[in-house]
Amino acid sequence: MSEKRRLRILVAKPGLDGHDRGAKVVARALSDAGYEVVYTGLHQTPEMIAVAAVQEAVDAVGLSIMSGAHMTLFPAVLEALRKHGGGDIVVFGGGIVPDDDVEELKKAGVATIFRPGATTQEIIDWVEKEVRK
Amino acid sequence: MSDPQKTADAVLKGNVRIAARLMRDLDDVCPSAIEVMKRIYPHTGRAFLLGVTGNPGAGKSTVVDALISLYRAQQKRVGVVAVDPSSPFSGGAILGDRIRMQRHATDSGVFIRSLATRGHLGGLSRSTSDVASVLDAMGFDVVIIETVGVGQDEVEVVSQVDASIVVTVPGLGDDIQAIKAGILEIADILVVNKSDREGADRTVRDLVSMLELRGHDSAPVEIVRTVATTGKGIDELANAIERFRARNSDDSAARSRKRAEVTVRELVLDKFRRLTDGELRAHLDLLEAVARRTLDPYSAAETMIQHIGKKSD
The missing domain is CATH 3.40.50.300 (P-loop containing nucleotide triphosphate hydrolases)
Known part of the structure; x- marks a missing residue:
């Protein structure tokens, strides 16, 4: 059953920055790869993202963060997911995040972070390998 | 998801996480979800x-x-x-x-x-x-x-x-x-x-x-x-x-009956569709014969229906 299951991924932009082009490109690419993408739009609080992810029963949450607030927002989303019973949902992200921060976020439970230059194919390959388990 | 009664009870109590997963299983047509729905239906x-x-x-x-x-x-x-x-x-x-x-x-x-x-x-x-x-x-x-x-x-x-x-x-x-x-x-x-x-x-x-x-x-x-x-x-x-x-409060019962008819018909047709697909795959020889015109499609269809009838008894 699991190999045939159609993956569902929530794409969200937490926080205050309004740069949603990247999120939209990724949402589109994931949809073209055959996934069902729940897109929640801009200015989402970690709580809103977590509740939506749980109600939508997604396999993964992809966050786009360009504001520099990644060290606050990623852990807050992880925390909110755990609170709402969605601790098993994979969290990954994209944005401008320095090397050191990537390592620290991975330790905190973020699965991976795609940085500028990553192709949509890389993201899809990663999803196939890490989310479809 | 293992015990359908437990899942149904959690849904009836309003458990968001379990209900959301049940919806996912329904969307993915998992047989286990049907067992849960059988228990939930009386409460709808x-x-x-x-x-x-x-x-x-x-x-x-x-x-x-x-x-x-x-x-x-x-x-x-x-x-x-x-x-x-x-x-x-x-x-x-x-x-x-x-x-x-x-x-x-x-x-x-x-x-x-x-x-x-x-x-x-x-x-x-x-x-x-x-x-x-x-x-x-x-x-x-x-x-x-x-x-x-x-x-x-x-x-x-x-x-x-x-x-x-x-x-x-x-x-x-x-x-x-x-x-x-x-x-x-x-x-x-x-x-x-x-x-x-x-x-x-x-x-x-x-x-x-x-x-x-x-x-x-x-x-x-x-x-x-x-x-x-x-x-x-x-x-x-x-x-x-x-x-x-x-x-329209008077004909809400009629609406419910109509909805029941539509729902049951869809489920039956769905089952037959899947049985039909299975029979078609199992009798490629019949299809081949129709393609070569050594058999007509009407007779082939009747043969298939007989096979399906035997299976669903």
Whole structure:
């Protein structure tokens, strides 16, 4: 059953920055790869993202963060997911995040972070390998 | 997911995580989900089911968002099933109806679920009515089903709900081409959204004259003007819905029977479709014979039906 299951991924932009082009490109690419993408739009609080992810029963949450607030927002989303019973949902992200921060976020439970230059194919390959388990 | 009774009990108690996973299993056609639904079904039938359909871009999601606010102000709990189309090429989908409703995301009295059509025609996904039933069983007072943006024959929603709203907007062209025929016939209430735009009067007039073309014994259909982004007209829409409910309280039993008929027929046809697919694969020789014209397709079909009949005994 699991190999045939159609993956569902929530794409969200937490926080205050309004740069949603990247999120939209990724949402589109994931949809073209055959996934069902729940897109929640801009200015989402970690709580809103977590509740939506749980109600939508997604396999993964992809966050786009360009504001520099990644060290606050990623852990807050992880925390909110755990609170709402969605601790098993994979969290990954994209944005401008320095090397050191990537390592620290991975330790905190973020699965991976795609940085500028990553192709949509890389993201899809990663999803196939890490989310479809 | 192992014990169907435990899952059903958790859903009936309103467990969001377990209910959401059940919806996923229903969407994925897991046999285990059917076992849960058998236990949940007796607890359904309490929610008011409201269908919202209409042209792409007419503002269906924004109308739904405004209705959520209104019903929440009345202390009613609201479930929403929002359907968007799957791509026929990739099978993927972008489910974006939530964007308009996300301000209700953290309200525990609201549950929003997005579904993709997954190749199902008619403006809904195959799983839509089951997902609505789960929300019903969870105790949501109102369950709103928002269809994909429809053209002229995506009218399946009418068989699943207690009342259907059709949303349109001014300026779609002469005689409101896009909502003629089937889609207009299913409307219990017509909404002209974005009615602050030029051409709203004309659109209302066109709708009135189209309604007049129907027979004298046709049920009355109210036309409500809204500007959903500001909430204007939403009170009036809710009142129109209440008036419709009051007028039709007598035949709610008939609606339920009709819905039961549609649901059971779909399940039976679905089963036969799968049996048929299996038989076709198992008798490629018959198909080959038809292709070579050593056998006619009518006789081949009769043979298949006999095989299926033996199997389903």
